[in-house]
Amino acid sequence: MRAPDNSLLSLSPEGRAPIGVAHSSSQSRLAAASAAVSVDHLSKAFRGKPAVSDISFSARHNQFVSIVGPSGCGKTTVLKMIAGLVEPTSGSVVVNGEKVEAPLRNASMVFQSPVLMPWRTVLGNVLFCIELRGDSAARYRAQALDLVKLAGLSGFENHYPHQLSGGMQQRVSICRALLVRPSLLLMDEPFGALDVLTRERMGFELQKLWSLERYTALFVTHSITEAVLLSDSIVVMPGMVGRMPAVTIEVDLPRPRDADIMKHAHFIELAALVREQIEAGWAGQPA
Amino acid sequence: MSPIVRAGKIVLILAVVLLLWEYGAPLAGIPGYVLPVPSVIVAKFWATRAAQLSHILDTTITTLLGLALALIVGVFLALAVVYFRTLRALMMPILAAFNGIPKIAIAPLLVIWFGLEMESKVVMAFLLAMFPIFVNSVTGLGEIEPDIIDLARLSGGTRWRIFTHVRLYHAAPYIVDALRVAFPLALVGSIVGEFIGGNTGVGYLVLSGQLQIDTPLVFAALLSITILATLGTGAIGLFERVFLPWRPSMRRQ
Numbered sequence: 001m002r003a004p005d006n007s008l009l010s011l012s013p014e015g016r017a018p019i020g021v022a023h024s025s026s027q028s029r030l031a032a033a034s035a036a037v038s039v040d041h042l043s044k045a046f047r048g049k050p051a052v053s054d055i056s057f058s059a060r061h062n063q064f065v066s067i068v069g070p071s072g073c074g075k076t077t078v079l080k081m082i083a084g085l086v087e088p089t090s091g092s093v094v095v096n097g098e099k100v101e102a103p104l105r106n107a108s109m110v111f112q113s114p115v116l117m118p119w120r121t122v123l124g125n126v127l128f129c130i131e132l133r134g135d136s137a138a139r140y141r142a143q144a145l146d147l148v149k150l151a152g153l154s155g156f157e158n159h160y161p162h163q164l165s166g167g168m169q170q171r172v173s174i175c176r177a178l179l180v181r182p183s184l185l186l187m188d189e190p191f192g193a194l195d196v197l198t199r200e201r202m203g204f205e206l207q208k209l210w211s212l213e214r215y216t217a218l219f220v221t222h223s224i225t226e227a228v229l230l231s232d233s234i235v236v237m238p239g240m241v242g243r244m245p246a247v248t249i250e251v252d253l254p255r256p257r258d259a260d261i262m263k264h265a266h267f268i269e270l271a272a273l274v275r276e277q278i279e280a281g282w283a284g285q286p287a
Numbered sequence: 288m289s290p291i292v293r294a295g296k297i298v299l300i301l302a303v304v305l306l307l308w309e310y311g312a313p314l315a316g317i318p319g320y321v322l323p324v325p326s327v328i329v330a331k332f333w334a335t336r337a338a339q340l341s342h343i344l345d346t347t348i349t350t351l352l353g354l355a356l357a358l359i360v361g362v363f364l365a366l367a368v369v370y371f372r373t374l375r376a377l378m379m380p381i382l383a384a385f386n387g388i389p390k391i392a393i394a395p396l397l398v399i400w401f402g403l404e405m406e407s408k409v410v411m412a413f414l415l416a417m418f419p420i421f422v423n424s425v426t427g428l429g430e431i432e433p434d435i436i437d438l439a440r441l442s443g444g445t446r447w448r449i450f451t452h453v454r455l456y457h458a459a460p461y462i463v464d465a466l467r468v469a470f471p472l473a474l475v476g477s478i479v480g481e482f483i484g485g486n487t488g489v490g491y492l493v494l495s496g497q498l499q500i501d502t503p504l505v506f507a508a509l510l511s512i513t514i515l516a517t518l519g520t521g522a523i524g525l526f527e528r529v530f531l532p533w534r535p536s537m538r539r540q
Contacts, residue, residue: 085437085440103440104441106442106443109437113434119531128438132444132449
């Protein structure tokens with residue numbers, strides 16, 4: 001079992017409880033400085049309409065952090081502000097000690113749709129970001145092939161995206177994201193468009209691939225089980241804009257996690273806690 | 288249906304139409320100077336093969352030059368519009384208004400400006416072919432899924448690399464489609480130019496057939512044009528099959 005990190009839990013009212021809820025707006029500056037990603041009172045309004053308001057949370061290095069919340073609560077916008085693709089209206093994001101003011105360099109993003117280039121083969125798509133940053137594809141070919149193999153796509157290296165199933169396409173896009181060895185891995189509901197069975201399998205696949213290098217990862221999802229299964233901690237975004245702060249829940253389940261862990265009492269307990277927080281967010285009252 | 292069977296069906300239908308024409312037209316009492324029968328047309332085509340070849344070559348050259356010019360200018364204008372937002376607001380209405388002018392009407396002006404030689408024909412072909420290439424290039428180069436651009440920016444892609452790795456490839460099918468429309472238009476431009484003045488090109492051949500009331504010659508010239516148009520469209524199709532096998536319309540094969 002992983003030892004709980006003290007930066008978040010120490011501030012929760014119960015101290016170091018096995019299940020901790022941290023109201024992240026009260027995080028100390030110290031915690032922010034040591035974090036890989038620190039989101040501080042982030043707000044965004046599009047043409048005067050608030051999309052995200054006053055969200056704070058942080059993620060430690062090499063942690064897998066899920067961001068859950070009801071649809072329309074601005075999860076994607078938060079992710080894009082962290083990536084530097086969307087400028088916040090107010091508040092700030094610090095990634096690896098630097099304030100984000102332009103699109104991050106060497107961050108990876110996995111989108112809900114695979115966003116593959118139809119004119120590139122599987123291998124070509126995995127190498128896309130390498131080529132875009134100006135590196136030679138030839139140098140990364142062997143690594144790309146290894147990743148493709150690990151993702152269970154052997155034999156499909158030279159296929160075009162349209163010849164693959166949705167799940168396979170998304171695996172290609174995950175390989176593409178991992179090949180650049182990202183300083184930050186951002187995933188925006190990557191399995192949202194997949195059927196339930198594929199989705200569950202992809203969760204385990206992702207865990208396997210992520211475990212290789214443990215890149216700091218932010219994973220937006222609306223599936224509670226997926227979040228508990230994959231994460232070291234879960235940030236619950238409030239459903240109603242501006243009513244309450246985001247809440248962080250630590251997931252202290254041992255890794256690697258397989259399907260059996262989902263029957264564990266502690267797993268169910270954590271999932272219930274996440275659900276409670278989401279519902280509290282809907283109700284607009286702090287739990 | 289296998290390709291051989293399909294080709295066979297086309298040949299069969301063509302044969303039936305030609306036979307009906309060959310034997311039906313005289314039976315219906317249509318005189319040869321109104322509608323010459325296929326055998327007469329083919330004989331005329333063969334008898335004038337040297338002239339046909341030299342005139343269709345002239346037309347091919349002006350058509351391809353006009354098309355090439357349209358491709359270069361169309362794509363560059365599209366790039367300007369895609370990369371400079373202010374230009375877009377300025378240029379789009381002007382170009383749209385210009386496209387509204389029937390280009391045929393300005394053909395005599397082109398003769399005054401560029402003379403009776405090749406130039407006026409090339410310009411005519413260019414004017415007709417440019418707009419569809421421009422419009423399609425704007426879509427192909429500009430309307431990239433925002434997620435792809437985000438992905439490219441996060442990997443540290445420069446504008447230039449996004450252009451060479453994303454925009455160009457994304458635009459390729461759009462430009463090929465534009466060429467499908469623009470090639471026949473360029474051909475029309477060349478032939479109209481040849482109608483207006485000069486003594487070269489297949490348009491001139493058609494016109495001289497008309498002046499001599501040599502209807503078989505007119506039809507023989509039309510046969511040359513048909514062959515050129517078919518070869519041109521075929522070349523575009525071949526290009527697409529070889530270089531764009533990934534585009535949705537090509538996937539079934």
